[in-house]
Amino acid sequence: MGYLHILLVLTCILSSAFADPVSNDFIENINKQNLTWRARKYSDTSSRRLSISRTSLGLSPTDEKDSLNIVAYQIADGDIPESFDAREKWSNCSSLKEIRDQANCGSCWAFAATEAMTDRICIHSNGIKQISVSAQDLLSCCTNCGYGCNGGYPANAWSYWHKTGIVSGGLYNSSNGCRSYSLAPCDHHVSGSLTNCSAVIEAETPQCVKTCDNGTHLNYTTELTFGEVPYVLENVTSSIQWEILTNGPVEAEFDVYEDFLVYSEGVYKKTENVSKVGAHDVKIIGWGVDGGIPYWLIANSWNAEWGENGYFRMLRGENHCGIESYVVVAVPNLGSDSNIPKFEIGMLLFSWILYMYCR
Ligand SMILES: *[C@@H]1O[C@H](CO)[C@@H](O)[C@H](O)[C@H]1NC(C)=O
Ligand SMILES: *[C@@H]1O[C@H](CO)[C@@H](O)[C@H](O)[C@H]1NC(C)=O
Ligand SMILES: *[C@@H]1O[C@H](CO)[C@@H](O)[C@H](O)[C@H]1NC(C)=O
Ligand SMILES: *[C@@H]1O[C@H](CO)[C@@H](O)[C@H](O)[C@H]1NC(C)=O
Ligand SMILES: *[C@@H]1O[C@H](CO)[C@@H](O)[C@H](O)[C@H]1NC(C)=O
Ligand SMILES: *[C@@H]1O[C@H](CO)[C@@H](O)[C@H](O)[C@H]1NC(C)=O
Ligand SMILES: *[C@@H]1O[C@H](CO)[C@@H](O)[C@H](O)[C@H]1NC(C)=O
Ligand SMILES: *[C@@H]1O[C@H](CO)[C@@H](O)[C@H](O)[C@H]1NC(C)=O
Numbered sequence: 001m002g003y004l005h006i007l008l009v010l011t012c013i014l015s016s017a018f019a020d021p022v023s024n025d026f027i028e029n030i031n032k033q034n035l036t037w038r039a040r041k042y043s044d045t046s047s048r049r050l051s052i053s054r055t056s057l058g059l060s061p062t063d064e065k066d067s068l069n070i071v072a073y074q075i076a077d078g079d080i081p082e083s084f085d086a087r088e089k090w091s092n093c094s095s096l097k098e099i100r101d102q103a104n105c106g107s108c109w110a111f112a113a114t115e116a117m118t119d120r121i122c123i124h125s126n127g128i129k130q131i132s133v134s135a136q137d138l139l140s141c142c143t144n145c146g147y148g149c150n151g152g153y154p155a156n157a158w159s160y161w162h163k164t165g166i167v168s169g170g171l172y173n174s175s176n177g178c179r180s181y182s183l184a185p186c187d188h189h190v191s192g193s194l195t196n197c198s199a200v201i202e203a204e205t206p207q208c209v210k211t212c213d214n215g216t217h218l219n220y221t222t223e224l225t226f227g228e229v230p231y232v233l234e235n236v237t238s239s240i241q242w243e244i245l246t247n248g249p250v251e252a253e254f255d256v257y258e259d260f261l262v263y264s265e266g267v268y269k270k271t272e273n274v275s276k277v278g279a280h281d282v283k284i285i286g287w288g289v290d291g292g293i294p295y296w297l298i299a300n301s302w303n304a305e306w307g308e309n310g311y312f313r314m315l316r317g318e319n320h321c322g323i324e325s326y327v328v329v330a331v332p333n334l335g336s337d338s339n340i341p342k343f344e345i346g347m348l349l350f351s352w353i354l355y356m357y358c359r
Contacts, residue, residue, distance in 0.1 A: 037266030072234035083288035093122035099310030103183035134169025148205025158230035165224035178212035
């Protein structure tokens with residue numbers, strides 16, 4: 001029983017046991033049903049299909065979700081716009097437009113968390129602190145979060161940000177911050193310079209090293225970012241909307257059914273007779289209504305070639321696939337230091353002096 005429970009609760013795990021859904025029949029069957037969304041064949045489902053390392057199940061960190069406070073907002077209907085897109089409201093925060101790639105690792109829990117943390121640092125500093133929070137650091141160093149590349153718990157990730165802190169760090173090979181992601185995205189549809197997705201196997205969880213990448217010349221300790229105490233949003237659409245509207249994107253978890261893997265466009269609603277293959281964590285950045293159907297606007301971490309340029313839309317308001325029942329987040333702790341603004345003003349002055357001097 002305990003065994004099964006862990007299997008069901010762990011996120012990012014797409015069981016290796018399910019039949020390959022990427023058959024033309026499976027896709028055609030979805031597309032001929034006149035649904036609110038369409039399916040498409042991808043050549044890279046292998047990189048989504050991660051199996052769990054059973055040996056690691058012995059010592060189980062537990063999901064801290066139930067120990068977090070639940071936040072509920074009393075919101076009048078008129079206070080929530082019919083549609084909202086965080087990318088437009090906070091247009092000077094470039095991370096909001098970034099789609100990351102978790103590669104062949106079940107690190108969705110760490111990706112959705114660090115993507116939302118990155119956005120929130122920018123939003124809460126009025127666009128001044130554009131620090132990419134490192135998925136690598138969270139994935140590799142939070143031993144209490146779960147099983148690294150074999151899945152983890154969103155609530156624990158946000159608690160780790162509060163208690164321990166997470167350093168800066170960007171995409172694979174980006175040299176953006178202290179610890180960039182070490183797992184290369186794979187080539188999905190074309191033969192390029194990257195690893196062939198069809199050939200990749202599940203990655204091992206990267207090692208935790210509390211130093212910054214070679215060549216960055218950054219100090220791990222001073223690169224740490226922190227969050228305040230995390231909380232779970234009440235299982236009510238308007239509370240989740242108000243949170244996004246006022247504080248920025250959130251991390252959410254939902255159950256994955258096999259048809260989700262071949263989502264192409266539209267408002268996703270699971271079809272009949274499909275099996276559940278795991279759970280997944282993503283970042284909700286807004287909402288809207290399409291052809292009378294309310295949806296959440298969501299950023300995935302399967303790179304920009306998947307779905308609607310890396311995003312997808314999912315039925316909103318019915319707790320579809322559990323999307324409204326595990327929304328966790330925290331506001332950033334920007335500290336009392338204002339090092340970065342001061343530094344930037346300093347640099348501006350310096351450039352101006354140089355400019356005047358060199359003219
Ligand atoms: C498909 O759905 C749309 C909108 O619900 C409807 O207008 C149309 O008649 C449907 N078409 C078929 C072939 O069922
Ligand atoms: C970013 O945008 C916000 C909201 O429009 C604005 O208040 C803020 O001053 C901008 N920050 C920068 C650094 O441009
Ligand atoms: C990433 O960086 C390493 C070391 O600089 C290099 O060998 C590798 O080719 C780069 N990978 C990609 C995909 O650019
Ligand atoms: C990737 O690997 C698969 C299986 O080894 C092979 O069938 C396919 O042609 C390769 N694709 C590219 C683009 O190299
Ligand atoms: C970083 O540099 C050190 C010393 O040169 C070396 O031992 C280490 O392997 C390098 N690490 C990486 C990830 O390249
Ligand atoms: C990094 O910064 C911390 C805090 O400012 C300092 O104590 C530590 O000595 C620094 N480490 C290195 C390697 O410079
Ligand atoms: C789902 O399965 C039921 C019972 O086997 C069948 O009647 C129904 O047509 C199936 N639905 C779809 C969309 O295939
Ligand atoms: C969330 O709300 C839905 C609909 O109100 C309900 O069916 C579901 O059980 C709730 N889930 C949790 C975890 O509270």
